[in-house]
Amino acid sequence: MAITETQTKTTEALDNEPPPASKLDVVLGSSDHKTIGRLWLFSGFLLLAGALIVSTVAAYEAISLGSYDIVADAAQFTQLWSLGREVLFFGGVVPILIGLAIFVVPLQIGAPTVAFARGASASFWTWLFGIGLVIAAYIANGGAGGGRQDFVVLWAAGLAMTVFAILWALVIIATTVLAARTSGMALDRVPFTSWGFFVFALIGILSLPVMIAELALTYTTVANGMLDLSTSSSLTGVADMTNLTPALYWLAVPCLAMMVDIVGVHTSKPVAARRAVMAALAMVGVIGFGANFLSFASVRPVDFSNGVWVVVTAASPLVIVSVLALSGSSLKNGAPKANAALGASLASGLVFVLGAGVAIAGLVEPITLFLDDKTTLNVDIRDTLVLHGTTFHDAIRGLIIGAAIVSLIGAVHHWSPKLWGNTSNGLLTALSALSAAAGALLWGAGSLIAGIDDQAAYPASELSGGTSVEGANVVALIGIALVAVGAVIALVNTVRSAFADASGEPEGDRWAGLTLEWATASPPSFANFDSQLAVVTSATPLAGVGANKTEANGGATESEEA
Amino acid sequence: MTDISPFDAIPEEAVAPIPARPRVLLTGTVLAAAAVAIAYAGLVGHYAARRSEVRAGGETWLPDGVVIPLTQPNYMMFTMVLSIISILWAVHAVKLNDRTNAYSAFGLTLVFGVSQIFQTYFLVSILDMAPETEQATLIYTLIGVQIAVLGAAMAFVAAAAIRTMIGGYSSRDYEGVAAAAIFWILAVGVYTALWYAVYITK
Numbered sequence: 089m090a091i092t093e094t095q096t097k098t099t100e101a102l103d104n105e106p107p108p109a110s111k112l113d114v115v116l117g118s119s120d121h122k123t124i125g126r127l128w129l130f131s132g133f134l135l136l137a138g139a140l141i142v143s144t145v146a147a148y149e150a151i152s153l154g155s156y157d158i159v160a161d162a163a164q165f166t167q168l169w170s171l172g173r174e175v176l177f178f179g180g181v182v183p184i185l186i187g188l189a190i191f192v193v194p195l196q197i198g199a200p201t202v203a204f205a206r207g208a209s210a211s212f213w214t215w216l217f218g219i220g221l222v223i224a225a226y227i228a229n230g231g232a233g234g235g236r237q238d239f240v241v242l243w244a245a246g247l248a249m250t251v252f253a254i255l256w257a258l259v260i261i262a263t264t265v266l267a268a269r270t271s272g273m274a275l276d277r278v279p280f281t282s283w284g285f286f287v288f289a290l291i292g293i294l295s296l297p298v299m300i301a302e303l304a305l306t307y308t309t310v311a312n313g314m315l316d317l318s319t320s321s322s323l324t325g326v327a328d329m330t331n332l333t334p335a336l337y338w339l340a341v342p343c344l345a346m347m348v349d350i351v352g353v354h355t356s357k358p359v360a361a362r363r364a365v366m367a368a369l370a371m372v373g374v375i376g377f378g379a380n381f382l383s384f385a386s387v388r389p390v391d392f393s394n395g396v397w398v399v400v401t402a403a404s405p406l407v408i409v410s411v412l413a414l415s416g417s418s419l420k421n422g423a424p425k426a427n428a429a430l431g432a433s434l435a436s437g438l439v440f441v442l443g444a445g446v447a448i449a450g451l452v453e454p455i456t457l458f459l460d461d462k463t464t465l466n467v468d469i470r471d472t473l474v475l476h477g478t479t480f481h482d483a484i485r486g487l488i489i490g491a492a493i494v495s496l497i498g499a500v501h502h503w504s505p506k507l508w509g510n511t512s513n514g515l516l517t518a519l520s521a522l523s524a525a526a527g528a529l530l531w532g533a534g535s536l537i538a539g540i541d542d543q544a545a546y547p548a549s550e551l552s553g554g555t556s557v558e559g560a561n562v563v564a565l566i567g568i569a570l571v572a573v574g575a576v577i578a579l580v581n582t583v584r585s586a587f588a589d590a591s592g593e594p595e596g597d598r599w600a601g602l603t604l605e606w607a608t609a610s611p612p613s614f615a616n617f618d619s620q621l622a623v624v625t626s627a628t629p630l631a632g633v634g635a636n637k638t639e640a641n642g643g644a645t646e647s648e649e650a
Numbered sequence: 651m652t653d654i655s656p657f658d659a660i661p662e663e664a665v666a667p668i669p670a671r672p673r674v675l676l677t678g679t680v681l682a683a684a685a686v687a688i689a690y691a692g693l694v695g696h697y698a699a700r701r702s703e704v705r706a707g708g709e710t711w712l713p714d715g716v717v718i719p720l721t722q723p724n725y726m727m728f729t730m731v732l733s734i735i736s737i738l739w740a741v742h743a744v745k746l747n748d749r750t751n752a753y754s755a756f757g758l759t760l761v762f763g764v765s766q767i768f769q770t771y772f773l774v775s776i777l778d779m780a781p782e783t784e785q786a787t788l789i790y791t792l793i794g795v796q797i798a799v800l801g802a803a804m805a806f807v808a809a810a811a812i813r814t815m816i817g818g819y820s821s822r823d824y825e826g827v828a829a830a831a832i833f834w835i836l837a838v839g840v841y842t843a844l845w846y847a848v849y850i851t852k
Contacts, residue, residue, distance in 0.1 A: 203674045255685055263678040293681055297689030301795075305696060308791045312781050 117209075120614055121202035124209050125191025126507065126586075128183050128257075129500070131216060133579045136180030136493070140572035143172030146546075147565040151558060153551040162549035166233030166321040169546050171226045173485075174327050178250050179219045180575075181489060184496050185342050186257045189285040192503055193261060195605035195612060196279045198270025198621045203263040207256065215253035221246025232323035233547065240310045240320055247326070248303035255296050262289035270604070272624035276363065279603040279627070280352075283366050284345020287373040291338050295376075299329055321547050332481055333447045334400045336488045337376035337408075340440050343495035344411045345369050347433040350502050351415045353601045354430040357422025358628050365414050371407045375400050398454050405444035412437045427599075428514040432498025432521035436491045439528050443487030446536060450475050478553075479564075480539030482546060483532045486564070490528020490571050497521045497578045504585050505598040509611040512585035520577035527570025534564025602628035679829035683836040686799055690840050693795060694847045697788045712852060713783055722773040723849035726766055730838045733762035737807065737834045744814055744824040756811035759834065763804040766841070770797060789848055796837075796844045803837035806830045 115123060146169040149156055159165050194202050202208050225231050225246055230239020265278060265286040278286070306326060309315050315323075329335055348365055352358035359365055415437070424430065453474050497520050504512040537560035539545075543553035551557060597606040607630055608617050701711045712718070740755035770793060779786040810830035813819050819827050 204678060259678055259681045259685065262681050263674060267674040267677040293685045294688055297685045298692035301689045301692035301696070304693070304795060305788070305791055308787050308794075309784075312787050314782065314784065314787055 119205040119209050121190050121194050121205055121208060122612065124212055125187045127212050128187025128190060132180055132183035132187055133582055135175055137575040137579050139172050139175035139180050140575050142168060143176060144569045144572050146172050147568045151561045151565060153548060163233045163235060166324065166547035167226055167231055170232040170324050173331060174222060176489065177330055181339060181492050182254055188499055189261045191507060192605060193264055193282045193285055195616055196282045196603050197265060197268065197273055198604045199264060199268040200615050202260055203268050204260050208260050211253045211256040215250055218246050218249030218253055222250060233321040235317050237310060237317060241307060244303050244307040244310060248300050251296055251300050255293065258289040258292040261285055262293060270621050270624055277624060277627040280345045280348040280365060284342040284369050287370050288342040291373040291376055302326055324547055331485055333484050334375050334404060336485060337372055337404055339488060339492040340408060341369055341373045343436055343492050344372065346495060346499045347437050348415050350429050350433040350498060351418050353599045354427045355418045355422030355424045356600065357418040358602060359415055359418050361414050362627055365411060368407055368411045375404050375407060398451055401447050401451055405441055405448065408441050408444050412441060428517035429498045429502035431518060432494050435521060435525045436495035436498065439487055439491035439494060439525055443484050443491060446487060446532060447484050450480060475539055477545055478539035479535040479543050479545055483535035483539060486531030486535055486567060487528055490524060490531060493571060493575060494521050494524045497524060500582060505610040506605055508586045510585045510588050511598060512581050516577055516581040520574040520581060523577065524571050524574030527567045527574060530567030530570060531564050534560045534567055602630045604629055606630060673825060675825050675829045679832050683833055686836060690795060690843060693792055694843050697792060697847060700788065712785060716779050718849055718852055722769055723845050726769045727845050729762050729766055730841050733759050734835060734838055736762060737831045741824065741827050741831050744819050744827045745821055747821045752814055756807060759807055760804055763800055766800060767797060792844055792848055796840050799840045800837045803834045806833050
């Protein structure tokens, strides 16, 4: 028999023990994926709201370009507009997605933590420092449109650091899905959200490095004095590669995936055609990446007259609609319950479809050019529908980014019991989602009308185009402001639920979900699952498990496919 | 008195461990390597596209008086090819628990890396290209990023070597060494792209 001897602690040994860590230490030095995910989420929401407020100010200035009320000149307008756009994407939407991924994915796949947990923490702090540098550079008259060489260089370095940190987090997310799944969870049994984040991460890994390369070139070009700073507004093109379609559809992948999971949970009917949905989500990713990849030799991702762009633009709404249609089977056959997360997710899906549909209007120009060149039809409608180089692209951006924000609002509500141990306020969620969705529609409509009336794409220095442009810009301004209001409400709701008393909250499975994150406590313990999970045998491991899933902790995973 | 036999340490009702999914580090390294490869491909693509545009205008790409010699780049290429052999030697040695060979292979790989940096420094010093030209900016950026990737690979190999020394890697687990080897081979690939795109085809 083995005898274990435990040495009694002496008074001296007790005195030498480190003092218990403070709450601040726990947050700042944590390698717990849940804490890191929350840090990404909080910071992301904060910067999202800030970026949208900056974008609202820029939109206000754009009502009558050429006469400036808040900024001094066209260069400052470019800086304001560009700051809003970059922070919205790399400081707001993408970081919130990463926060959700780092929090939710390990729980969904039954992993005790994320792969490279300390790396995840380091990626967050690197990102925060990088985006801080970007903002500081703009404030000091740097960035795209900036007039001070040192701070334009700082902007390039900061943005490269930001994108690098995002890339790092994406490698961690993809590695987690590939290598940290619990036993029995084959890749085709991974929940849709995790699958969507996996595709999102892979596409990011294969396309964002090109942006880092371009920023490295920008850095050396500006540092060597090779760029005339009076033309530094051309540097806005660096961020084009993520903000123009089809690259922008990258954001749709995880948002649509979350929608499918949320629809399945709140209708009590998981989507049946799993592999079709997974294939469609992968296709959305391929569409977002494909056109980039084929034209990355010139680094610029989108060539408007490119045949690939035409095909991808035509295909994208169909693929997005197919994901929605497959989710529709759950709505039809299940028992939908009124829920803010469900409503926000469905609304985001519809706005995504609308955004992809609007992009189709851009096909008229290249198709007309093609017919002109290759046939004798003498088709010439270019004078009426030339959208390239107009605010048309801003319309698509408004719709897609707006849809992503609505989706994020719904997703944070859905997983709020896990995130904070406290379900966030449904009314506030509905209000913020409604405001953001309506705002996205107005933003898209205003920019589209201005684009059809020939208003030059931002950053333009003067108002151009027809008589409807000013009115259309007012509509776009109201739209962006509404999205900003939605983001601010979402931020308030997030803070409120994070710090609210959770004593009345049901433990474990708040929504009767069937994936593994609902088999653990809310919020989960440090190790996620307090006992060893049984081997997973289906894509819905909790189907058929009784009410007390927290105690079952994934133990009843022998159920049949739902 | 303590009486411990090795068999007593195993509980009578030991539960068979659920097969872990190893290779987290290897998977992450492959993904990171893919990202680095894409970034460098983007840089080389940009360089090739600009060079093609300038040549299409009837001008020469390199500024007058600038000559890129072939001797140093070829020696560097040879060094890099040799380093692939040495890093694979390291993996093989760790796999066989042959520590003497493993330390030699790690050391040799790092020496190859350092020599590559010195040779690059010498090559840049004899290029004598003013940095205020587009060509110089592009070429120096390509060289700088290549050296950064090589530096990261050297750090990775050094970390794997240290962990091997302290017993972290052995025949039972040499995933970290294999991951370092993959990243090293990527660094060689990056130099190969630079060698062909800039030094050979200029």
